[in-house]
Amino acid sequence: MPQTPEQAAQAMIDNLKDKTGKSLDQWFRVLEKTPFEMHGEFVKHLKSEGGVTHGYANLIAHKYRERTAGGAADDPVARQYAGAKAGLRPIYDKLVKTVAGFGDDVEVSPKKTYVSLRRKKQFALVQPSTRDRVDVGINLKGVKPSGRLEASGSFNAMVTHRVRLASPKDADAELKNWLRQAYDAAG
Numbered sequence: 005m006p007q008t009p010e011q012a013a014q015a016m017i018d019n020l021k022d023k024t025g026k027s028l029d030q031w032f033r034v035l036e037k038t039p040f041e042m043h044g045e046f047v048k049h050l051k052s053e054g055g056v057t058h059g060y061a062n063l064i065a066h067k068y069r070e071r072t073a074g075g076a077a078d079d080p081v082a083r084q085y086a087g088a089k090a091g092l093r094p095i096y097d098k099l100v101k102t103v104a105g106f107g108d109d110v111e112v113s114p115k116k117t118y119v120s121l122r123r124k125k126q127f128a129l130v131q132p133s134t135r136d137r138v139d140v141g142i143n144l145k146g147v148k149p150s151g152r153l154e155a156s157g158s159f160n161a162m163v164t165h166r167v168r169l170a171s172p173k174d175a176d177a178e179l180k181n182w183l184r185q186a187y188d189a190a191g
Contacts, residue, residue, distance in 0.1 A: 009081065009100045009112065016063050024056050031064045032071065043069060058122065059111035066114075080114040088135040095138045098175045099130050099183075106187045118160075121183075127190035128183055129163060138169045140179065142186045153182060 021027045026034070034054065040046050043065050050061035066079075085093040096119070103110050103121050111122040118131035118141075129141040141156055141163030149155040152167055159166045167179055 008097055012100070012104055012112070013063060016060065017067075020060065020064075024054070024060055026054075028064065028067060032068055035064070035068045057111075058113070059109075062111065062113055080116060081119060084114075084117065084119075084132050089132045092132045092136075092138050094172045095169050095175060096130055096132070098172045099138075099140065102175065102180050103128070103183055103187065106184060109191075110187070121187075123187055123190035125190050126162060127186035129160065131160070133159075133168075136170060140167045140169060140183075141165070142167065142182050143190070144182060144186055145189070147182075147185075152178075 016023075017028055020031070024031070031050070031054070035046055035049075038046070038049055040049060046065035046068060047058070047061045050056045050064055051058060054061070056064065070079075081096070085096060100112055100119075100121075104112075107123075109123055111120075113120040113122055118129045120126050121128040121130065127143050131139050131141070133139045139159060141160045142153075142165045143163050144153075144165050147153070147165065149165060154166045154168075156163045156166045165182070167174075167182070169175060169179075
């Protein structure tokens with residue numbers, strides 16, 4: 005099982021031909037023939053025309069954009085955890101490693117300010133909200149907020165609950181259970 009997000013991406017690349025019928029370079033050639041420029045357009049095209057799952061389409065599109073940018077990393081996660089928030093990256097890495105263990109259908113989908121964790125639908129998100137806190141939004145419909153499992157309130161309308169993390173040790177068994185419950189409900 006991959007240990008880091010980078011290893012998880014590499015494992016997907018290694019399995020790309022078996023899972024999608026084409027290697028990464030072959031998918032690049034497909035995208036070179038399209039008129040698209042935006043990441044979302046590439047993902048939509050790969051899913052609709054290539055029959056690729058969202059996770060693989062997202063990975064292919066990211067790697068293609070990195071390549072066409074002259075190798076410059078177009079990494080929203082690196083941008084989220086840069087500067088004053090760099091010390092929060094171990095929290096993110098631990099969370100992604102945890103949810104990757106739930107199943108091979110987990111999709112880690114970086115956005116501009118947060119990372120969406122998806123199965124068939126989003127079950128959680130991870131956001132470095134302040135320089136000393138990562139917020140984990142979780143979809144747990146019907147679960148009453150209690151203790152550190154807060155109602156999401158104004159944090160994010162796409163989740164029902166929020167858990168605030170200040171260190172990797174806060175990504176504990178209790179949080180893992182809530183994330184697993186949300187993952188199971190998203191299937």
